[in-house]
Amino acid sequence: MAEAMLIARGLHAYYGRAHILADVALEVGAGEVVVLIGRNGAGKSTTMKCLIGLVRPAAGEIEFAGYRTERLAPHAIARLGLGYVPEERRIFTDLTVAENLEVGRRPPRQGLEPWTPERLFRLFPNLGEMRGRPGGRMSGGEQQMLTIARTLMGNPACILLDEPSEGLAPVIIEQMAATIRDLKAHGVAVLLAEQNLHFAGLVADRAYVIEKGGIRYSGSMAELAADEAVRAAYLSV
Amino acid sequence: MTLATFVIQLLNGLAGASSLFLVAAGLSLIFGVTRIVNFAHGSFFMVGIYIAYTLTESFGRGSALGFWASVLAAAVAVGALGFVVEILLLRRIYKAPELFQLLATFGLVLVIKDATLAIWGPEDLLGPRAPGLRGAVSILGRPFPEYDLVLIAIGPLVLGLLWLVLNRTRFGVLVRAATQDRDMVAALGVNQAWLFTGVFALGAALAGLGGALQVPREPAQLFLDITVISDAFVVVVVGGLGSIPGAFLAALLIGEIKALCIGLGDVSFGGFEISFSKLTLVVEFIVMAIVLVVRPWGLLGRPGGEPRHAAATEPPLRPLHGYLKLAAAGLGAALLVLPVATDGYVLVLLIDIFVFALFAVSLHFLMGPGGMVSFGHAAYFGLGAYGAALLVLRAGLPMETTIVLGPLVALAGGLLFGWFVVRLSGVYLAMLTLAFAQIVWSVAFQWDSFTGGSNGLIGLWPPAWLASKSAFYHVTLILCVVAIVALRHLVFAPFGAVLRAGRDSPLRADAIGIDVRRHQWFAFALIGGFAGLAGVLHAFSKGSISPETLAIARSVDGLVMVLLGGVQTLTGPVVGAAVLTWLQDEIARRVEFWRAILGGVIILLVIAFPQGIVGFIRGRFMREVT
16 A cells, blocks of 8 residues: 555544444545445444534544644635535536536646646536536436536646436446546545445445444455455345 | 606605615625624724715815725725724634624624624715716706715626626635535645635725715614615625625616605505505515515525535523522522512513523523524514504403413414414525514504604503512513523424425425424414413513614624523523623613623624523533533
């Protein structure tokens, strides 16, 4: 593993009295694609929200790019170079594609080639053809591409991708996998939350298995694929 | 009405609409992004007109340049005031429940009012007319002020400029994005704090400009804050929350209808005299009521344009703990024997506190378990009071019967208005309750021959056996306690449970066979009756009533009481009523600038106790008591 750029230790989070995360720990190295895999309700999205600061962890430490971030506001964490692509996509439906990208725009980051709308339209040709279209009048797959593009406009060094394959057609899922591999080739690290083991296998280097708010297993993607027992215990439906 | 008068009235309406649009546009922008219903927006308008008065008096008499520079400078100054207010106050309370934010901005209204009084004094101040625009042009043979023609042009001009800012600048794109999803904007690295500050300052500057432009047309007066804010609320709601073009359209519509009512004057239809000029006080509220019933989300608003994150889910209510029950009983007993030990004045204050405790508890029932925030609760208090007073004075009934009949009048009002109200939710519902309250108020205010008009009704004395203060005190205490306890029981009764279910999830409640709307309707009417009882007791304790009894200020007092005590507790409203009644009485008697002090106290309380006083005590000391 390359030098760790995103580290979480001992994260605990609550919604009211419900204990959602119990002692979650994980690491993502520079340029690495890591999957956080688990069933519905296992705590994947909450982990992601803690990392970007939308949910305040009750205990634990988060380190990103050498800064302690668990007490920072979301915008401050984002400015350090952590991108967040939420599960529900949360496109600004009243804004056009170009305006959605504008919201995400941040100054260039050292060591990374800056993203521009033109460069993103090469990565997502569909979007280039609908720059003036309101986000609310796009298909689910197009919206998913737009959320990723919007986050890339912030020139993140690492992005949190929350279930990007959810609800997409198989063809689009293949495209999504190709996109993630592209990002990795551009030096962007990715933490992916997924319940689709097949999709995770297409893109991820390493995996953490999460169940009932705790990490139950960690290893390389190949090791997880070989470990029948773990898959049966935590991932089969 | 001739064609010429008709056209002139239309133009008058357009001129009036411009300032209204500016204020409403600012209010709408601020609400869209920060989700704060800024009660102090009318105050910004008022400060704008006062500052413009001072500046134009010094620099705007001689030169047109000086005049217009003064107007713009006043707008900028109010924008700066908004900037400071956002940073010092609002920033601390964005995480507080929406209603607390409303309460804090209401505290601000009081502070700004007294500051204005201290700086400019109580006199009405009429500024100079605009140099170069002092004349009139002839339209169809009638004179029309040149300045008003300029005002007519300014409305669309500002609408165009706002459109450019919102659609062609990064700031505007961020504002529109944040209107939809604040958290996502933050997660993309945008510092919301500065975005909010910017929007608030811009909105305040628009209100200030709206005020400053009125300098040659109307005097600067201290009551402008409240009249302007209620007009602006109406415009924003009619146009659709968050829609700037909607605000423009609504401002035109209401400006025109008001102008036409003035133009029509008194008209007789088949023997009926209808005074349209008297209608101007309420016509906007009638328009709002109609629009909300036909298009609940406003003319250009969209269905589902309500805040995405509704109120945080409320924790289940808890019955009083054993010890507290004992304490309450002890307090009740102490209050019963109190008249032995004390003099008249304390009893008068306590009677007020009991009456307002009942008023606040009834409002709380509507807001908490009922999930319906009413901005017009005073209507039912007033219907009870006026109902009882009219029955005594006009029908000659004894006071005892009006204790039953007065609340029934209020309940009937609740049944009538509630039928419309429960069709809406959230801010729209609140605005419709305000509209009905204003209609009731204006009837009481203008129907001189029946309700006594602005003088009200006097000579309401209780019968001989209740003539002594202590006897009246006991009756009030007992009736209020019985009513409050009954409401408490109702919260935990099946009826209350059904209401709470309907509040927390209307869809699921519907799906298990509960007719949510009908329950809300009955609750609304019933609560009207309880507020009416408080009104009856109030009327007889004072011996007279006036339209103040059901004015906006009374409704706001009720909200302040409930929010001070804490919405999520059942004892809160009683504590809030006691604290506010005592504060108002105590400060108003001793201090000149009591409003500012009261406002300051409210603001500090909101910052210190965002969960309300009782909510704070419970959170702090009673975590283990369940």
